[in-house]
Structure formats: structure tokens, C-alpha cells
Amino acid sequence: xxxxxxxxxxxxxxxxxxxxxxxxxxxxxxxxxxxxxxxxxxxxxxxxxxxxxxxxxxxxxxxxxxxxxxxxxxxxxxxxxxxxxxxxxxxxxxxxxxxxxxxxxxxxxxxx
Amino acid sequence: xxxxxxxxxxxxxxxxxxxxxxxxxxxxxxxxxxxxxxxxxxxxxxxxxxxxxxxxxxxxxxxxxxxxxxxxxxxxxxxxxxxxxxxxxxxxxxxxxxxxxxxxxxxxxxxxxxxxx
Numbered sequence: 001x002x003x004x005x006x007x008x009x010x011x012x013x014x015x016x017x018x019x020x021x022x023x024x025x026x027x028x029x030x031x032x033x034x035x036x037x038x039x040x041x042x043x044x045x046x047x048x049x050x051x052x053x054x055x056x057x058x059x060x061x062x063x064x065x066x067x068x069x070x071x072x073x074x075x076x077x078x079x080x081x082x083x084x085x086x087x088x089x090x091x092x093x094x095x096x097x098x099x100x101x102x103x104x105x106x107x108x109x110x111x112x
Numbered sequence: 113x114x115x116x117x118x119x120x121x122x123x124x125x126x127x128x129x130x131x132x133x134x135x136x137x138x139x140x141x142x143x144x145x146x147x148x149x150x151x152x153x154x155x156x157x158x159x160x161x162x163x164x165x166x167x168x169x170x171x172x173x174x175x176x177x178x179x180x181x182x183x184x185x186x187x188x189x190x191x192x193x194x195x196x197x198x199x200x201x202x203x204x205x206x207x208x209x210x211x212x213x214x215x216x217x218x219x220x221x222x223x224x225x226x227x228x229x
Contacts, residue, residue, distance in 0.1 A: 033217075035217070042220065042222055045216040045217065091157060102159075105154075106155055108155075
């Protein structure tokens with residue numbers, strides 16, 4: 001069964017540094033999402049992406065965040081200047097439409 | 113705005129027994145989807161079961177079934193014949209069906225289920 005792939009599985013970064021989290025959605029999916037889960041808390045929506053543009057973003061998704069689909073397969077989340085509170089698990093998800101979203105295994109981001 | 117509430121932070125069940133996890137939600141919409149996702153210690157997000165609001169019949173997937181009460185805005189998950197591998201955090205989630213781009217999932221705070229041998 002096709003899977004959503006996320007790399008790296010764990011990223012450790014110094015505060016203030018830029019970080020890029022990578023995702024390869026399922027190949028025939030059209031809608032892409034990033035979610036965040038701070039340790040011990042619920043999963044929160046960050047941003048949705050369709051047709052090469054952001055469709056919706058949450059309050060969390062401020063100017064420090066950006067997303068990009070640089071080619072036909074990758075979907076990236078960039079945090080420009082990381083803060084301690086950005087430490088979390090970041091999940092990428094994709095779907096064809098009004099179908100259940102398929103999640104990747106997540107990237108654990110640790111900010112030191 | 114839609115909200116999802118899971119009032120049971122933790123639950124425990126004996127192996128082979130049945131357990132029910134509660135979820136309530138709030139929306140003014142008539143058409144929507146509801147999901148249960150499982151997150152084991154590995155922290156993957158695994159879809160357990162889905163329910164379309166327009167369907168009166170409760171969804172079933174093997175040992176997992178739901179009790180969907182639309183008027184009460186309740187969506188509970190029943191796990192029958194609990195297995196050790198069912199130990200995980202369970203999240204209830206809500207989604208509107210209006211075009212894929214706005215189909216964000218809204219999650220509850222989760223219920224940590226421990227299956228005891």
C-alpha cells in the first residue's frame with residue numbers, strides 16, 4: 001500500500017537556525033497538509049496546500065513558517081528561525097479529496 | 113467553529129474485554145466526517161475507522177465499531193476482544209467535506225488506552 005514518507009525521522013537543531021522538514025506524499029494525491037503535535041498534547045492543524053498554493057493556515061503558521069512543493073513529489077515545511085516552542089512532532093498528510101488523510105510517520109523536531 | 117471533546121484522558125481494559133471510548137463534537141454543519149485515529153508508542157497516526165454523517169448505519173471494522181448519535185453529537189469507539197497491541201493513544205477527529213483543500217482534521221485531546229494482560 002502506498003505510504004506518505006517523511007524525512008528525517010528526528011531533527012535536532014539549535015535555536016535560531018532554519019530547518020526544513022521533508023515529505024513525499026502518495027503519488028496520486030492532490031491535497032497536502034502539515035500538522036504539529038507538541039509532546040503530550042493533541043494534534044494541531046498547521047497548513048493545507050493544493051494546486052501549488054496554501055489553501056488554509058492556522059494561527060500557529062506565522063511568518064516563520066513556509067511550505068513548498070519544489071518538484072512533483074516533495075512537499076516541504078520550512079521554519080525560518082526556530083524557537084524552543086517549535087519542538088514537536090510534525091506530521092505530513094495527503095489525500096485525493098474528501099477521503100481519509102494518510103499520515104506519514106512524523107518528524108520529531110528538537111530545538112536546543 | 114467545530115470542536116471535538118474527549119473526556120476520558122486515560123482508560124484501562126483487560127485483554128479480551130470490551131472497552132468504549134467517548135467523543136463528542138460540536139458543529140452547525142449537517143454533513144461531515146468523523147474518524148478515530150490510533151497513535152501507538154511509535155507515534156504513527158493510523159486510521160482506525162471513519163463515519164460519514166449522512167449514513168445512519170454505524171461503521172464497523174473487524175473488532176472496532178462506532179456508536180454514532182448525530183442528534184446528540186456523539187461518536188464513541190467500541191473495541192471488542194481487546195488485544196495488547198491495541199495499547200495506544202486514540203484520537204477522535206472531525207472533518208468537513210467541502211473540497212479537499214479545506215479538509216483539515218480537527219482532533220480531540222486523545223484517550224490513552226492501556227490493555228492489561
